[in-house]
Amino acid sequence: MKVRGQRECKDCGARWSYYETGSVECPDCGSLRSVGVEEERNLHTDTPVEFDLTEVREDVDARPLREVADRAGDLAAEYVRKRGFVRGGDLRPLDDTYLAAQELRHAADVVGRGLDLSDDEEWYFLALLRGADAGGESASATDADSPTETGPDRRPAPDEVPKSMQPIRGLAYADAVAEYRREMADWVDEQGESGEPGVRAQARDALETLGDHVKRVQALDGDVNAANAELLVSATRDVSRYLREGDDDALVSARDRFGRLAE
Structure with missing residues (x-):
């Protein structure tokens, strides 16, 4: 969607950035x-949205895990639905918070079905719940261009993902990349003839x-090892950089990296 950035109130005259x-x-x-008070319209897909799992985490010891998962999944899905990656014509990086929300959304769907979970699978879900919102609304450009963050307040490292849960990470990352790729393509199209033909061709x-x-990862329902999902x-x-x-x-x-993924 292309919108004007500055708006003016017709009642009090105040101005603000849409x-x-x-x-x-x-x-x-x-x-x-x-x-809108600017003539220029810019591509804009991002919506300010809060991602806060504090109350859900507080329910872990008080409510059945299935109910906790349902609530966490709803919040993660809402966050993913509202997020975008172009703000006022500027392409933003693919940040860790969005990736974590996608992964939590998929994991919560499995846990919410009430299936028997192993200790490792339960740990994996709770680790996601503990750290998915650690990055706040969005990570900085520096953080987002770095390898995905893991640790006490981040999602599990690739070698910590239980084998049975690797398809969840694979599918979550593929879904995240698919959406981000779509917006990158729209952003490239918006650049029109402003860039060099050779650069546009290489980008496409x-x-x-x-x-x-x-598409390959999605066709496999995410069933790739966690290291390839990170790759x-x-x-x-x-590509974004x-x-x-x-x-x-x-x-x-x-x-x-494409060559290594194709091996």
């Missing part, structure tokens, strides 16, 4: 009578290759 608030409601007087080629790898995300971030910064080394890195 890109920051995602709302046409005046922050000063609450009026819904506002208009990289996006096409990325799409092929995503898919890293390749995506390489090439698009946003014109970093040729990032494109070389993406192609290298």
